[in-house]
Amino acid sequence: MAEDEHKHDHGAHSHVHPSHDHDHAGHSHAPKVSAGNERAVLIGLCLTAGFMVAEIIGGVLSGSLALIADAGHMLTDTIALFLAWLGFRLGRRPADARRSFGYSRLEVLAGLINALSLFALVGWIAYEAVQRFFSPEEVLAGPMLIVAVLGLVVNLVVFRILSSADADHVNIKGALLHVLGDLLGSVGAIAAAVTIWLTGWMPIDPILSVLVAILILRSAWALLMRTFNILMEGAPDGVDIAEVRADLRRAIPGLIDAGHLHVWALSSGKTMATLDIALAPNADPATVTAAVKERLEHEHDIGHATVEIDWGGDAASCPAAAARH
Secondary structure (H helix, E strand, O other), rough: OEOOOOOOEEEOEEEEEEOOOOOOOOOOOOOOHHHHHHHHHHHHHHHHHHHHHHHHHHHHOOOOHHHHHHHHHHHHHHHHHHHHHHHHHHHOOOOOOOOOOOOOHHHHHHHHHHHHHHHHHHHHHHHHHHHHOOOOOOOHHHHHHHHHHHHHHHHHHHHHHHHHHOOOOOOHHHHHHHHHHHHHHHHHHHHHHHHHHHHHOOHHHHHHHHHHHHHHHHHHHHHHHHHHHOOOOOOOOOHHHHHHHHHHHHOOOOOEEEEEEEEEEEEEEEEEEEEEEOOOOOOOOHHHHHHHHHHHHHHHOEEEEEEEEOOOOOOOOOOOOOOOO
């Protein structure tokens, strides 16, 4: 196999990149974007945006903070779903000379914006709830109940549509968390409407709004941590780098060690790795390199790996030489 020699002066070590690793002139790193995910997000966007207007009107007419808060959440849902849809659309654009990995990371940025918008929503709900608790306002239970029930139905439909897509995708997950918050908001609004109808106790409206806001806050924190980990190029959930290294050493004949192993995610579900490998005497570099890539892909779901050979035979101790392409 032909090799392009990229020698690094690291004492006694020199390294070579097998040429089959990457050819950026004809190889695109941009992952495929699921048409099913994009379609699910677009349908959810249309349904959410349409009912958001109705809920705002119903909240204003009934005087219910729970409905207005839920409408505010649906507004952030609309923005979040639009950003997710935009991320999918732009993610289909091919890689170019400046962005060799394509545009798929826009999906992660959209997920981060989703999380931050949830924090903003929680702050607004909490502020309005405190104002309403000390100065209760009249709430019309009948209109509030009707709008809340309709909102619950719409949110259930949107949740079902999004659940049928790739629920582990960071943007789909973000959209699902928003819709789940809406579901809880609708349930809270229904409970508040029934309570006001039966007892006339107005403070239940802001109280339930705060309880829903706390649940939204928990979901927002989880989403923020997930997107932050991707942007920081941390190891994806479920990936133990020490175990991956040990598995390669056990499973691949001719491999002495794997060092400088870095595993991260380009976007949700697109895991990548770079590593140095040290070969046993007389081991075939092409065969071992191909085996490493195959093992990473099929056993650890790492579909894109850059493998560099340490000809000194000690990948674990040589200076970092892994190169990202």
